[in-house]
Amino acid sequence: xxxxxxxxxxxxxKIGQSMTLQCTQDMNHNYMYWYRQDPGMGLKLIYYSxxxxxxxxxxxxxxxxxxxxxxxxxxxxxxxxxxxxxxxYFCASRRExxxxxxxxxxxxxxxxx
Amino acid sequence: GQSLEQPSEVTxxxxxxxxxxxxxxxxxxxxxxxxxxxxxGAPTFLSYNALDGLExxxxxxxxxxxxxxxxxxxxxxxxxxxxxxxxxxxxxDDKIIFGKGTRLHILP
Numbered sequence: 001x002x003x004x005x006x007x008x009x010x011x012x013x014k015i016g017q018s019m020t021l022q023c024t025q026d027m028n029h030n031y032m033y034w035y036r037q038d039p040g041m042g043l044k045l046i047y048y049s050x051x052x053x054x055x056x057x058x059x060x061x062x063x064x065x066x067x068x069x070x071x072x073x074x075x076x077x078x079x080x081x082x083x084x085x086x087x088x089y090f091c092a093s094r095r096e097x098x099x100x101x102x103x104x105x106x107x108x109x110x111x112x113x
Numbered sequence: 114g115q116s117l118e119q120p121s122e123v124t125x126x127x128x129x130x131x132x133x134x135x136x137x138x139x140x141x142x143x144x145x146x147x148x149x150x151x152x153x154g155a156p157t158f159l160s161y162n163a164l165d166g167l168e169x170x171x172x173x174x175x176x177x178x179x180x181x182x183x184x185x186x187x188x189x190x191x192x193x194x195x196x197x198x199x200x201x202x203x204x205x206d207d208k209i210i211f212g213k214g215t216r217l218h219i220l221p
Binding site: 031033035041042043044045048050056058059090092094099100101102103104105106107 | 143144146148154155156157158161200202204207208209210211212213214
């Protein structure tokens with residue numbers, strides 16, 4: 001199993017541009033999450049999904065959108081990129097159960113200039 | 114709202130024991146988790162406490178007390194490779210929320 005795969009690993013955007021961060025998992029996990037992490041800080045939840053077709057806002061959803069058309073994929077869309085969205089983005093997934101273990105992707109380093 | 118408080122930094126000596134605390138101001142969560150993150154890497158799961166008490170996994174142990182709104186991660190026989198950031202996290206209504214993390218510095 002590849003686990004959680006994120007692409008791209010690095011990206012530079014100009015202010016106002018749009019892009020989609022891709023996330024896919026091959027573990028058949030129902031739950032998927034998007035976090036952003038600013039330097040020296042914790043992880044802030046952007047959006048999450050409890051299954052295909054179901055998404056909900058996290059702590060910092062403004063400026064982002066998500067979709068969950070399949071169990072495997074959970075892309076994060078940035079519209080009209082702003083310098084405040086410069087961050088490292090992590091996608092994570094977990095199965096439903098008593099152990100809440102999150103499996104993380106390797107992250108996407110995004111700079112908006 | 115919900116918040117998780119951790120010390121920003123902790124320093125310990127190689128071979129020693131260190132405790133990283135996590136206090137929270139939320140209710141109705143399922144359990145407390147701990148994650149490790151090395152510089153430039155992704156967080157990795159360390160442990161999970163669904164019930165009050167101590168959970169042991171090798172050199173790492175984690176404790177939860179719901180009545181005190183408190184938990185901690187205990188690292189024993191510290192090694193230089195344990196230098197990393199450590200995060201506590203709670204699951205509230207399927208949202209998994211993280212604390213700001215504790216940077217662990219290990220001195221030789």
